[in-house]
Amino acid sequence: MVRIFLVEDNAMIRAHLRQVLEKGTNWSVVGEAEDGRRAIETWDEHSPNVTVMDFVMPGMDGLRAGRSLSRQHPESPVLMVTIDPSRQLEREAKKAGIKGLCQKADVRSILDAVEALLKGGTYFQRELAPA
Numbered sequence: 001m002v003r004i005f006l007v008e009d010n011a012m013i014r015a016h017l018r019q020v021l022e023k024g025t026n027w028s029v030v031g032e033a034e035d036g037r038r039a040i041e042t043w044d045e046h047s048p049n050v051t052v053m054d055f056v057m058p059g060m061d062g063l064r065a066g067r068s069l070s071r072q073h074p075e076s077p078v079l080m081v082t083i084d085p086s087r088q089l090e091r092e093a094k095k096a097g098i099k100g101l102c103q104k105a106d107v108r109s110i111l112d113a114v115e116a117l118l119k120g121g122t123y124f125q126r127e128l129a130p131a
Helices: 011-021 036-046 062-072 087-095 107-118
Strands: 002-007 027-033 050-054 078-082 100-103
Touching (some): 002 011, 002 107, 011 027, 011 107, 027 036, 036 050, 036 062, 050 062, 050 107, 062 087, 078 107, 087 100
Parallel strands (some): 002 050, 050 078, 078 100
């Protein structure tokens, strides 16, 4: 069973992402958090295989939280999702140790990204805004 930790501040989007992620064969969302700080505090309770994390959240954003989780748990990759990914954010995510970045509304990309990360790879969408 693939264990996924989901971090998203909007409860409706979080519920939607849970449904999307649990379509994966033998995938289960084992924990959720509403912001980066809470994700770091509760990550150990769930020991996920992969973390799917929103970029824009109140308090601690996904980039800072993803950097922390990537350093503490390098064996468990972080996929960052956002409404508007850009090349600048991709560069920052890579520097932070985050293994993937894709658009939150692109369900196929999210599923493909999780698959790639579970296989030890990375996933960065190619059609990103230049900024």
